[in-house]
Amino acid sequence: MDVFDNVKKQVNKAGTIMGLDQEEKSLVLNPKRMLNVNFPVRMDSGKIRRFNGFRIQFNDARGPTKGGIRFHPDVDMGEVKSLAFWMTIKNAVADIPYGGAKGGVEVNPKDLSSAELERLSREYIKAIHEFIGPTKDIPAPDVYTNPQIMAWMTDEFEKIKGGHLPGVITGKPIELGGSRGRGIATAQGGAYVLRKYAEENDLDPNGICVAIQGFGNAGSFMAKILYEWGYNILAVSDSKGGIIDREGLDIPDLIKHKQKTGKVHGFANSKEITNEGLLESETDILVPAALENQITEKNAGNIKADLIVELANGPTTPEADEILNKKDITVIPDVLANAGGVTVSYFEWVQNNYGYYWTEEEVLKKLEAVMVSAYKNVKKTASENDTYLRNGAFILAIDRVLEAERLRGNI
Numbered sequence: 001m002d003v004f005d006n007v008k009k010q011v012n013k014a015g016t017i018m019g020l021d022q023e024e025k026s027l028v029l030n031p032k033r034m035l036n037v038n039f040p041v042r043m044d045s046g047k048i049r050r051f052n053g054f055r056i057q058f059n060d061a062r063g064p065t066k067g068g069i070r071f072h073p074d075v076d077m078g079e080v081k082s083l084a085f086w087m088t089i090k091n092a093v094a095d096i097p098y099g100g101a102k103g104g105v106e107v108n109p110k111d112l113s114s115a116e117l118e119r120l121s122r123e124y125i126k127a128i129h130e131f132i133g134p135t136k137d138i139p140a141p142d143v144y145t146n147p148q149i150m151a152w153m154t155d156e157f158e159k160i161k162g163g164h165l166p167g168v169i170t171g172k173p174i175e176l177g178g179s180r181g182r183g184i185a186t187a188q189g190g191a192y193v194l195r196k197y198a199e200e201n202d203l204d205p206n207g208i209c210v211a212i213q214g215f216g217n218a219g220s221f222m223a224k225i226l227y228e229w230g231y232n233i234l235a236v237s238d239s240k241g242g243i244i245d246r247e248g249l250d251i252p253d254l255i256k257h258k259q260k261t262g263k264v265h266g267f268a269n270s271k272e273i274t275n276e277g278l279l280e281s282e283t284d285i286l287v288p289a290a291l292e293n294q295i296t297e298k299n300a301g302n303i304k305a306d307l308i309v310e311l312a313n314g315p316t317t318p319e320a321d322e323i324l325n326k327k328d329i330t331v332i333p334d335v336l337a338n339a340g341g342v343t344v345s346y347f348e349w350v351q352n353n354y355g356y357y358w359t360e361e362e363v364l365k366k367l368e369a370v371m372v373s374a375y376k377n378v379k380k381t382a383s384e385n386d387t388y389l390r391n392g393a394f395i396l397a398i399d400r401v402l403e404a405e406r407l408r409g410n411i
């Protein structure tokens with residue numbers, strides 16, 4: 001299944017409500033630049049292996065393009081294109097002066113040694129360096145990439161160009177110009193939106209159950225923040241499977257267990273569940289924080305949660321959206337709920353360009369303001385158009401992108 005089919009359906013839904021014409025729809029749905037690279041990496045054995053990589057700059061009407069780099073064996077052009085499109089929408093929803101991009105390498109980084117991973121990261125940058133830069137296109141981490149990988153990539157880019165250019169990549173370690181608060185930003189941003197939603201709907205965290213799919217950067221920090229706020233985190237999962245404890249999982253202990261063993265399975269007092277079981281568990285809030293296409297027409301009817309907070313990109317298919325809407329399940333969509341990551345990436349770039357750095361307190365205060373404002377604008381647009389939040393977010397963002405295109409004389 002091509003994930004970009006989901007994008008087309010999402011744009012068609014919002015486009016019908018907005019009355020987009022063919023020219024506008026075609027501009028919104030066509031990427032500006034798609035790069036497919038194939039590059040060599042010397043493995044520890046001395047042999048050369050070639051890898052397939054991508055970078056797609058979808059739309060830059062509102063500013064330089066921006067989006068993460070994914071290292072995953074299933075990465076392909078359709079997935080990267082969809083992720084680059086969603087970045088365009090997300091940056092417009094958060095009203096950040098960026099367009100959207102995404103990159104990826106078809107690789108399972110778990111099969112590589114640290115030295116091989118470093119060489120792969122550097123070779124990828126050599127292959128795409130002409131196309132990126134602080135005023136052109138600014139990568140960041142995504143699935144299975146992290147601050148260390150961003151450090152190698154920044155270093156490689158600076159060696160090629162000569163001079164310090166920390167604004168080329170965000171999500172760097174703090175020592176190399178990373179922003180305070182970037183590590184937790186995606187989860188923290190989603191948590192701020194959830195807090196606003198809970199305030200508006202008189203939800204008291206105590207006694208509210210949360211199930212989280214994915215226990216990486218987005219999922220584990222979300223578990224930690226919500227645990228500290230008093231929510232009952234009853235189930236979590238990673239690529240090896242899930243665990244559940246109706247009494248609530250001790251998240252700080254679970255994080256230590258995951259660091260030690262590399263998986264959530266085997267955690268004291270918990271029962272094992274499958275990822276499918278986690279999605280359909282008896283919970284109040286469901287947080288998909290792993291990969292795309294997890295909630296589909298096959299399982300949407302079995303979802304018991306009242307609220308879904310999408311930290312992953314594209315976890316719900318357009319068909320599932322309709323089923324969830326009929327069941328009165330509120331979905332806080334990815335392009336809003338996980339915009340905290342790119343928002344603090346934007347703050348990192350601003351600090352790099354200024355050469356002046358903020359405290360974590362300042363970063364989080366600014367992040368909350370952006371997230372709450374984006375949430376209010378999405379909600380207002382959805383309600384004015386008598387539709388659900390995802391359509392509201394798309395209408396708001398497409399409108400902003402098209403206005404920028406119009407002002408540039410491109411439409």
Ligand code: NAD
Pocket residue numbers: 141142143144145186213214215216217218219237238239240275289290291292311312313314338339341342
């Ligand atoms: P990560 O690599 O840190 O973690 C990914 C997690 O997903 C791991 O725990 C992995 O075990 C788990 N996983 C993989 N396949 C799975 C499966 N089939 N079922 C259940 N779990 C599975 O990645 P991340 O940065 O946390 O990204 C997770 C999602 O959040 C992605 O969709 C990503 O695009 C999105 N996202 C991340 C950021 C960010 O700043 N890191 C920002 C916005 C959106």
